[in-house]
Amino acid sequence: xxxxxxxxxxxxxxxxxxxxxxxxxxxxxxxxxxxxxxxxxxxxxxxxxxxxxxxxxxxxxxxxxxxxxxxxxxxxxxxxxxxxxxxxxxxxxxxxxxxxxxxxxxxxxxxxxxxxxxxxxxxxxxxxxxxxxxxxxxxxxxxxxxxxxxxxxxxxxxxxxxxxxxxxxxxxxxxxxxxxxxxxxxxxxxxxxxxxxxxxxxxxxxxxxxxxxxxxxxxxxxxxxxxxxxxxxxxxxxxxxxxxxxxxxxxxxxxxxxxxxxxxxxxxxxxxxxxxxxxxxxxxxxxxxxxxxxxxxxxxxxxxxxxxxxxxxxxxxxxxxxxxxxxxxxxxxxxxxxxxxxxxxxxxxxxxxxxxxxxxxxxxxxxxxxxxxxxxxxxxxxxxxxxxxxxxxxxxxxxxxxxxxxxxxxxxxxxxxxxxxxxxxxxxxxxxxxxxxxxxxxxxxxxxxxxxxxxxxxxxx
Amino acid sequence: xxxxxxxxxxxxxxxxxxxxxxxxxxxxxxxxxxxxxxxxxxxxxxxxxxxxxxxxxxxxxxxxxxxxxxxxxxxxxxxxxxxxxxxxxxxxxxxxxxxxxxxxxxxxxxxxxxxxxxxxxxxxxxxxxxxxxxxxxxxxxxxxxxxxxxxxxxxxxxxxxxxxxxxxxxxxxxxxxxxxxxxxxxxxxxxxxxxxxxxxxxxxxxxxxxxxxxxxxxxxxxxxxxxxxxxxxxxxxxxxxxxxxxxxxxxxxxxxxxxxxxxxxxxxxxxxxxxxxxxxxxxxxxxxxxxxxxxxxxxxxxxxxxxxxxxxxxxxxxxxxxxxxxxxxxxxxxxxxxxxxxxxxxxxxxxxxxxxxxxxxxxxxxxxxxxxxxxxxxxxxxxxxxxxxxxxxxxxxxxxxxxxxxxxxxxxxxxxxxxxxxxxxxxxxxxxxxxxxxxxxxxxxxxxxxxxxxxxxxxxx
Numbered sequence: 001x002x003x004x005x006x007x008x009x010x011x012x013x014x015x016x017x018x019x020x021x022x023x024x025x026x027x028x029x030x031x032x033x034x035x036x037x038x039x040x041x042x043x044x045x046x047x048x049x050x051x052x053x054x055x056x057x058x059x060x061x062x063x064x065x066x067x068x069x070x071x072x073x074x075x076x077x078x079x080x081x082x083x084x085x086x087x088x089x090x091x092x093x094x095x096x097x098x099x100x101x102x103x104x105x106x107x108x109x110x111x112x113x114x115x116x117x118x119x120x121x122x123x124x125x126x127x128x129x130x131x132x133x134x135x136x137x138x139x140x141x142x143x144x145x146x147x148x149x150x151x152x153x154x155x156x157x158x159x160x161x162x163x164x165x166x167x168x169x170x171x172x173x174x175x176x177x178x179x180x181x182x183x184x185x186x187x188x189x190x191x192x193x194x195x196x197x198x199x200x201x202x203x204x205x206x207x208x209x210x211x212x213x214x215x216x217x218x219x220x221x222x223x224x225x226x227x228x229x230x231x232x233x234x235x236x237x238x239x240x241x242x243x244x245x246x247x248x249x250x251x252x253x254x255x256x257x258x259x260x261x262x263x264x265x266x267x268x269x270x271x272x273x274x275x276x277x278x279x280x281x282x283x284x285x286x287x288x289x290x291x292x293x294x295x296x297x298x299x300x301x302x303x304x305x306x307x308x309x310x311x312x313x314x315x316x317x318x319x320x321x322x323x324x325x326x327x328x329x330x331x332x333x334x335x336x337x338x339x340x341x342x343x344x345x346x347x348x349x350x351x352x353x354x355x356x357x358x359x360x361x362x363x364x365x366x367x368x369x370x371x372x373x374x375x376x377x378x379x380x381x382x383x384x385x386x387x388x389x390x391x392x393x394x395x396x397x398x399x400x401x402x403x404x405x406x407x408x409x410x411x412x413x414x415x416x417x418x419x420x421x422x423x424x425x426x427x428x429x430x431x432x433x434x435x436x437x438x439x440x441x442x443x444x445x446x447x448x449x450x451x452x453x454x455x456x457x458x459x460x461x
Numbered sequence: 462x463x464x465x466x467x468x469x470x471x472x473x474x475x476x477x478x479x480x481x482x483x484x485x486x487x488x489x490x491x492x493x494x495x496x497x498x499x500x501x502x503x504x505x506x507x508x509x510x511x512x513x514x515x516x517x518x519x520x521x522x523x524x525x526x527x528x529x530x531x532x533x534x535x536x537x538x539x540x541x542x543x544x545x546x547x548x549x550x551x552x553x554x555x556x557x558x559x560x561x562x563x564x565x566x567x568x569x570x571x572x573x574x575x576x577x578x579x580x581x582x583x584x585x586x587x588x589x590x591x592x593x594x595x596x597x598x599x600x601x602x603x604x605x606x607x608x609x610x611x612x613x614x615x616x617x618x619x620x621x622x623x624x625x626x627x628x629x630x631x632x633x634x635x636x637x638x639x640x641x642x643x644x645x646x647x648x649x650x651x652x653x654x655x656x657x658x659x660x661x662x663x664x665x666x667x668x669x670x671x672x673x674x675x676x677x678x679x680x681x682x683x684x685x686x687x688x689x690x691x692x693x694x695x696x697x698x699x700x701x702x703x704x705x706x707x708x709x710x711x712x713x714x715x716x717x718x719x720x721x722x723x724x725x726x727x728x729x730x731x732x733x734x735x736x737x738x739x740x741x742x743x744x745x746x747x748x749x750x751x752x753x754x755x756x757x758x759x760x761x762x763x764x765x766x767x768x769x770x771x772x773x774x775x776x777x778x779x780x781x782x783x784x785x786x787x788x789x790x791x792x793x794x795x796x797x798x799x800x801x802x803x804x805x806x807x808x809x810x811x812x813x814x815x816x817x818x819x820x821x822x823x824x825x826x827x828x829x830x831x832x833x834x835x836x837x838x839x840x841x842x843x844x845x846x847x848x849x850x851x852x853x854x855x856x857x858x859x860x861x862x863x864x865x866x867x868x869x870x871x872x873x874x875x876x877x878x879x880x881x882x883x884x885x886x887x888x889x890x891x892x893x894x895x896x897x898x899x900x901x902x903x904x905x906x907x908x909x910x911x912x913x914x915x916x917x918x919x920x921x922x
Contacts, residue, residue: 089884092899093892096838130880250827284823309815314823314830338808338899340880347799348812352821354770360817361832362745362775366711369775371822377557416920417878417904419591419801423550431554438553438799443878443904459877 005055008037010064013056014410016044016074016400017433019383022322022376027429028400032056033074035406038208039452043402071414071422072446073436075382076398077137077407078342079389082243082281082302082331085141085153085166086111086120088127092338095310104178107335111169112181114149124149124156131162132456134341135445137407138163138389138397140243140279140302140331142216145169145183147196154200154211161455163407165393167216167243168196170231176222186226193231197240210451212241219245220256220267232272241393242273243302246280250313253285265290274299277394279329284308284316291324300327300392303384305348307336315356318349318384319376329392330384343440346381378437410447411436415458417443466516469498471525471913474517475871477505477535477861478894480844483783483837488890489861493517494535496867499669500913504863532875532883533907534897536843537859538598538868539803540850543704543742543763543792546602546614546627547572547581549588553799556771565639568796572630573642575610582613589617589625593917595802596906598868599624599850599858601704601740601763601792603677606630606644608657615661615672622916624868626854628677628704629657631692637683647688654692658701671912673702680706681717681728693733702854703734704763707741711774714746726751735760738855742792744782745773752785761788761853764845766809768797776817779810779845780837790853791845804901807842839898871908872897876919878904 012035016028032045032055045052059065068074087107094106114120131139139157143150143166150168157164170189171177183189193215200206200213215235217223223231235242247253247264260267265286268274276298283301286294294301303316322328330345331337339345353376359369376384390398397407413420413432419439422432436444448456473496477489493506493516506513520526529535548568555567575581592600600618604611604627611629618625631650632638644650654676661667661674676696678684684692696703708714708725721728726747729735737759744762747755755762764777783789791806792798800806814837820830837845851859858868874881874893880900883893897905909917 088882089887091882092896093888094895095899096840096895126882130882133878134880306812309812309819313819313827315816315821317823340900351767351770351809351812352816355776355813355816356821358770358774360776360813360821362778363832366774371824379557417594417902419595419903421549421552421587421591426550427554434556435553438556439801441878441902441904442880443902 005034005042006036009034009042010066011035011055011059012066012068012074014068014072014074015429018076018386018400019379020387020399020401022380022383022388025379025430025433027433029429033400033406035452037452039406041400041402041404041406044400068410072410072412073432074400075409075411076386076400077409077448077450078135078385079138079329079393079398080131080136080332080342081140081279081329081389081392082304083139083141083334084336085124085127086114086144086149087335088123091335091340095338099311108178108181111144114144115146117148117152120149120152121156124153128156128160128162131340132160132448133445133458134442135409135448136342137409137448137450138393138395140165140214140393142167142169142243145171145181145192147192147199150196151199154203157211158203158205161210161450161453163397163450164211165214165241166200166211167214168193169216169218170227171218171222172227173222173224183227186224186230189227190230190234194234197238208451214241214243217244217273219252220260220264221252228271228273235275236272240277242275242278244268244273244280246283247285247290248282248312250285263287263290265293269293269297279392281331281333282308282312282316284312284314291321291326294327295325298327300329302329302331303349304331304333304337305352306339306345307333308352311336315352317356317371317374318353319374319380327392328384329389341442342385343437346378346385346437349381349384350376350378378434382437406449406452408449409445411440411444412446413444415444415446417441420444466495466503467497470495470503471527472496472516472520473527473529473535475529475533475535476890479537479847479861480840481848481860481862483841483844483849486840486891486894488894490890494861494867496913500867502861502863502865502867505861529871533871533873534893535861536870536872537847537861538870538909538911539596539846540599540790540854540859541592541597541793541803542601542740542790542850542853543765544600544602544795545797546585546588547575547605547610548796549584552796552801556799560772569639569642572605575605576607578609578613581610582617585614585617589621589623592801593621593623593909594906594919595903596870596909597803598870598909598911599854601626601675601854603628603630603704606632606642606653608653608660611657612660615664618672619664619666622671622911622914624858624911625672626675626702627661627672628675629654630677630679631688632679632683633688634683634685647685647691650688651691651695655695658699669912675702675704678705678734680713681721681725682713689732689734696736697733701738703736703739705729705734705741707744708746708751709743709773711746724748724751726754730754730758740790740853742794743769743773743777745769745775745777752782752787755788756786759788761790763790763792764810765792765794765798766813767800767806768794769813772797776813778817778832778835779814780835780841788853789845790850802903803846804898807839807846807898810842810845811837811839839895843898867910867913869910870906872901872905873907874905876905876907878902881905
């Protein structure tokens with residue numbers, strides 16, 4: 001623990017839950033979380049630490065103490081590592097149409113509209129606001145091809161105080177991209193990506209690096225080799241984050257095998273696109289060699305359990321990946337996933353893992369039905385959505401401990417529309433956390449904090 | 462349409478969504494829903510019906526017109542056909558422990574406490590209130606073995622105005638039930654059940670039959686043959702509803718096969734327990750002959766997709782069952798399911814069906830992975846949760862049309878904590894409904910109506 005507390009710090013007295021490891025729930029009861037003026041956690045002082053009373057008094061006298069009321073708890077902010085920002089208007093829509101229609105008739109025409117900065121603002125402003133209201137303190141966003149729209153998204157993150165990783169999407173392969181929505185050439189896409197990296201670096205107010213740029217080839221099928229190689233070189237040269245999709249579905253996996261003569265992961269690696277700051281979405285069909293390669297490079301998977309059901313023909317085996325040192329994070333995959341809530345993503349990660357473990361078809365004999373040791377529990381899910389995501393993004397977020405940024409949420413179990421039913425006589429703190437993970441909604445997110453700043457507070461009736 | 466409208470009727474001007482058939486969404490735009498003083502829908506008058514303006518005027522002048530604001534929609538009330546009322550305090554808890562521990566260390570000790578009427582009231586009062594707040598207008602409840610607790614549950618339904626089907630649980634098989642929570646004998650359980658049927662019939666205020674009794678053998682493994690036969694005779698004699706569990710898991714299915722020499726469904730039929738008013742929960746492992754038998758008897762299945770993931774070793778094939786004329790309804794299965802929201806149940810029904818359709822294990826070849834034609838969509842899910850449930854219960858509820866009870870909810874897409882994002886320029890009414898089904902939470906349930914009475918109104922900030 002850092003023993004030097006800055007004079008300008010403030011403190012929150014609370015019970016904090018986090019999951020620093022995949023199978024380890026940490027309950028810090030009635031602690032003082034001391035936060036620096038720049039938003040870093042300086043110390044978490046335990047109730048039985050001799051400094052607790054003095055530090056509480058010091059902050060109280062200075063008017064720098066916040067106490068959470070009974071029934072409210074501090075959790076790390078949710079880290080959503082896969083969001084298609086321009087798809088926000090169609091969230092929860094057109095999930096009943098074939099994939100080709102979903103893409104060509106709905107998604108691409110919608111994404112093509114973000115050259116219009118006013119339209120972009122009309123979408124991205126409520127998007128960021130509503131993700132913050134749901135407790136998402138960090139989002140890794142796919143933007144679009146448009147400089148103007150992507151800049152609006154980055155500005156909205158800054159303006160509203162969300163930690164945002166924003167990607168300028170690149171896609172130039174004529175056979176896969178519609179004429180109204182593709183890059184004019186590989187070089188144009190590379191130049192556009194490089195320009196966007198510059199744009200983000202120079203955004204007024206972004207000296208602290210709250211918003212980061214991301215190199216974003218949509219996925220191998222929609223990019224030419226020239227584009228992929230150019231973006232890989234840019235990633236190696238600049239060290240900025242990379243995001244793409246990888247082996248999501250039978251079709252995508254097979255398409256890349258045929259085109260590249262190797263798997264998605266190995267092809268991405270060949271192009272220089274697997275780095276310590278790479279997040280590939282889905283990755284359901286990784287081979288054992290792919291998993292080993294990704295673990296060696298330090299690249300991570302954005303597990304998107306909800307959209308797996310709709311688009312991935314299978315469930316990503318998260319527990320097995322973790323056992324093989326694969327980096328992981330959790331994604332809503334808006335709008336391939338219909339929900340903006342990372343609590344929903346946690347719950348879907350659990351149910352999907354149970355489906356994988358038990359199998360689904362009652363007409364098969366039990367021994368042929370499932371794939372055992374695939375289950376994850378609510379603690380693993382919380383870890384995925386917080387500490388794992390922080391590690392995947394190579395950022396000091398996702399845990400409530402000294403040295404981390406104070407990116408956190410206050411969950412109010414007694415909110416007016418709460419479905420979390422706590423029975424004080426019989427629920428342990430661990431039970432309370434389990435009930436939170438299983439039933440928290442946006443209505444329970446009383447406060448959202450990013451880098452020490454209060455960026456959302458729920459209206460109270 | 463009923464052309465005689467009673468003078469004491471009132472009317473709601475609204476756009477109503479319902480799903481009278483499994484694959485048929487009905488949008489009734491800007492209609493007048495005319496409701497009798499006794500809570501029955503007398504007419505749904507279309508906007509282009511010549512009577513619309515006159516009826517609107519008549520009700521407005523009489524102060525008997527309610528207009529839903531823009532962004533609010535009328536849906537049938539949610540019908541939850543499988544709720545374990547006494548398990549409410551452990552909802553969202555202990556889902557990470559083995560089934561034996563869940564039952565013996567958590568569930569049975571909790572259920573054993575409901576001989577204490579004060580404890581029962583401390584649970585059942587918030588249970589009914591919170592289900593109403595989530596939009597559940599009708600619930601089919603498993604109670605406990607206790608006359609006192611079950612009476613409290615029935616009284617709470619009446620007091621708060623929820624349509625409740627309440628079952629006195631019967632379980633007397635010593636090898637399966639703990640000594641502290643089982644019926645003393647088959648006859649004692651039969652007598653207790655008969656007495657509870659009388660109790661409900663005589664409850665003050667229940668002349669309209671808002672609360673109905675249910676014959677409730679827990680499931681075959683926990684009941685002796687004598688008990689099952691006695692309850693079957695009671696069902697045949699009285700015609701009251703029946704509920705139980707059926708072929709939920711590999712273990713349960715196999716256990717009954719070995720004990721009875723036949724499947725669960727056939728054994729229940731032999732005991733006289735499959736009637737037009739029977740709802741069996743889960744039924745994942747029905748054989749084709751079981752499905753045919755159930756369709757012939759008119760008995761229905763409570764599909765509980767969420768608890769399927771945790772306890773049923775598989776996904777119930779809802780679409781196939783429907784194609785074979787099997788009656789269906791949707792259940793939360795609190796607390797085997799962690800969520801009290803039937804919107805969650807709708808969503809889990811959809812994702813479970815996709816998992817069944819596509820399969821889950823990416824290491825299997827696509828052809829061996831899934832079971833095709835298993836998918837349901839959001840309209841099927843809405844139908845399951847409303848019209849199908851009404852048919853399963855043999856009650857005139859679940860649709861917005863003349864002759865049905867006015868059991869309905871108002872969904873406010875613009876509620877403060879809403880995750881439903883409507884884009885007026887591009888979302889059709891059918892899109893709006895899809896977005897409601899995919900993202901509605903309790904926060905969107907502005908009003909809940911049962912039999913024409915407003916039984917819940919959301920507090921506004």
